[in-house]
Amino acid sequence: MLGTIVELIVVSILLSLISGYTSTFASISRSEFLVVTISHTVLAGLAALLYSSYVFHFQVSELHMWLISIVVAVVTCAALVSIREHGEKELIVALVFASMLSVAAFFMALLPGYLIARMWSFLTGNILLVTPDDVLMLFLICLVSCVLYTLYYREFILVSYDMEYALSTGISARAMLYILSMLISIAVLACVYIVGLFVTYALLMIPGTVLAKARFKIRDMTIISTVITLFSLVLSIILALKLNVPPSGLCGICVCILASLTFLARAIARR
Amino acid sequence: MTILEVQDLQIRYGKNVVLDNVSFRIERPSLVAVIGPNGAGKTSLLRAIIGLVKPSKGKVIIFGRDSTGKVAKDIKARIGYVPQRDVINYTMPITVRDVILSGLLEKISPPRTVLSRTVEDKVEAISHELGIEDLLDRFFSDLSGGQQQRVLLARALVKDPDILLLDEPLSNVDEVGKYEILRLLRNLVTSGKTVLLVTHDINIAIEWADYVLLVNKGRVRFYSARISEDMNKLKLHYPEEDRKILPGRSPYCA
Numbered sequence: 001m002l003g004t005i006v007e008l009i010v011v012s013i014l015l016s017l018i019s020g021y022t023s024t025f026a027s028i029s030r031s032e033f034l035v036v037t038i039s040h041t042v043l044a045g046l047a048a049l050l051y052s053s054y055v056f057h058f059q060v061s062e063l064h065m066w067l068i069s070i071v072v073a074v075v076t077c078a079a080l081v082s083i084r085e086h087g088e089k090e091l092i093v094a095l096v097f098a099s100m101l102s103v104a105a106f107f108m109a110l111l112p113g114y115l116i117a118r119m120w121s122f123l124t125g126n127i128l129l130v131t132p133d134d135v136l137m138l139f140l141i142c143l144v145s146c147v148l149y150t151l152y153y154r155e156f157i158l159v160s161y162d163m164e165y166a167l168s169t170g171i172s173a174r175a176m177l178y179i180l181s182m183l184i185s186i187a188v189l190a191c192v193y194i195v196g197l198f199v200t201y202a203l204l205m206i207p208g209t210v211l212a213k214a215r216f217k218i219r220d221m222t223i224i225s226t227v228i229t230l231f232s233l234v235l236s237i238i239l240a241l242k243l244n245v246p247p248s249g250l251c252g253i254c255v256c257i258l259a260s261l262t263f264l265a266r267a268i269a270r271r
Numbered sequence: 272m273t274i275l276e277v278q279d280l281q282i283r284y285g286k287n288v289v290l291d292n293v294s295f296r297i298e299r300p301s302l303v304a305v306i307g308p309n310g311a312g313k314t315s316l317l318r319a320i321i322g323l324v325k326p327s328k329g330k331v332i333i334f335g336r337d338s339t340g341k342v343a344k345d346i347k348a349r350i351g352y353v354p355q356r357d358v359i360n361y362t363m364p365i366t367v368r369d370v371i372l373s374g375l376l377e378k379i380s381p382p383r384t385v386l387s388r389t390v391e392d393k394v395e396a397i398s399h400e401l402g403i404e405d406l407l408d409r410f411f412s413d414l415s416g417g418q419q420q421r422v423l424l425a426r427a428l429v430k431d432p433d434i435l436l437l438d439e440p441l442s443n444v445d446e447v448g449k450y451e452i453l454r455l456l457r458n459l460v461t462s463g464k465t466v467l468l469v470t471h472d473i474n475i476a477i478e479w480a481d482y483v484l485l486v487n488k489g490r491v492r493f494y495s496a497r498i499s500e501d502m503n504k505l506k507l508h509y510p511e512e513d514r515k516i517l518p519g520r521s522p523y524c525a
Binding site: 029155157158161165217218221 | 321322323344345347348350352353354355358359360362363364365366369370372373374376377410426
């Protein structure tokens with residue numbers, strides 16, 4: 001029992017750190033489209049993979065699923081960022097979103113019962129059921145994210161704020177934009193695995209967007225987003241264990257409430 | 272001394288030729304106003320000089336080095352650029368200090384979470400010079416148009432460039448603000464810098480610039496020193512529909 005609690009605390013901390021950075025940078029770089037499209041593309045990829053495993057009779061381990069999802073996320077992200085630079089963002093996002101959701105629905109409808117349950121776990125998620133592979137991948141994603149966000153913090157801010165100027169300087173602005181987008185995409189993946197697709201948007205977009213509206217400085221946004229997510233995760237785990245309900249939905253609700261309360265408190269303080 | 276030379280430049284966006292057969296040379300120090308009506312190709316010209324657009328024909332030579340389509344890092348370090356303000360993400364809660372600091376990014380190696388005193392000093396010195404030291408901890412989006420423009424100028428100037436490329440820095444700035452910015456630009460030229468100022472205000476060009484370069488329909492229609500008699504011909508080259516914006520000297524003339 002103690003081992004499980006320690007594991008849950010570790011997962012909560014790792015996911016909060018990833019979410020804190022990602023939520024901040026996804027909102028300031030206006031990358032909501034990445035969160036939406038990557039999550040649905042990954043879902044479609046997972047549905048197709050599970051269906052293939054059923055048809056061709058092979059076993060898919062958690063680690064394999066993670067690795068394939070990362071490849072899908074990275075390739076989709078690269079394509080989306082490249083398209084974004086050439087305009088027509090809204091149209092492409094709508095097309096990718098709608099088509100990937102349809103692909104996911106198609107394969108999910110073909111899955112046998114025992115795989116439907118596995119697929120459903122990517123939609124609703126359950127932090128209480130994380131596997132050692134999940135923890136390992138989460139740790140690696142968190143490590144890479146923390147290192148890159150720390151190293152290129154100011155570059156990421158600049159490319160989010162004024163890409164035209166960034167391109168005119170000696171920094172590799174385009175590479176920075178790609179790295180930032182990749183980090184956001186991989187964070188989406190982590191959220192889909194741990195808390196499920198339904199709650200991913202709440203975790204990765206709500207704190208950052210609300211805190212930006214509340215006029216917090218970028219560094220403060222990252223810290224507060226991390227704290228909000230950590231608190232929400234821990235609270236939802238406690239409530240889930242006490243009430244015997246799945247924690248993901250509770251976590252999403254907590255994030256929204258805490259972000260709103262922070263916004264209100266800030267608005268009152270600024271008067 | 273020639274600081275910038277453009278030879279037979281052509282820029283295409285697909286089949287659309289936005290600039291064609293553009294050639295001119297800029298000496299240092301000087302204030303060159305690039306004027307022309309909306310859609311004339313002024314911004315494309317500036318973007319081609321800084322390497323953001325690859326010309327389909329012609330050459331851009333900066334500091335004696337061919338920089339066509341790709342500007343080397345050491346050359347970029349000597350160029351200050353102020354893009355149009357509408358490309359900026361105004362929803363972002365970024366402070367003035369961070370905006371100015373981003374002008375020094377290429378000169379500091381990562382990680383930049385803790386900045387040296389020298390970097391902080393440079394930011395404070397340039398903000399003092401431009402009279403924005405009280406704004407350093409305010410959000411950029413909370414400032415007036417004139418203040419924002421001075422912050423963007425500070426970002427371009429903090430790395431001490433030899434040439435400044437300014438794209439419509441006077442748009443949405445009130446008359447007093449315009450005067451202050453123009454006086455600042457003149458001071459920069461006096462201190463040895465070269466300024467390439469894109470504007471659609473012909474009066475400002477005539478009154479403040481050393482040279483006036485008129486671009487219209489993708490071609491250079493006129494390029495001459497302000498003091499020369501040719502300036503009278505400028506009005507003839509300016510599009511008929513825009514000549515009405517030539518009411519004579521404005522109250523804030525040099």
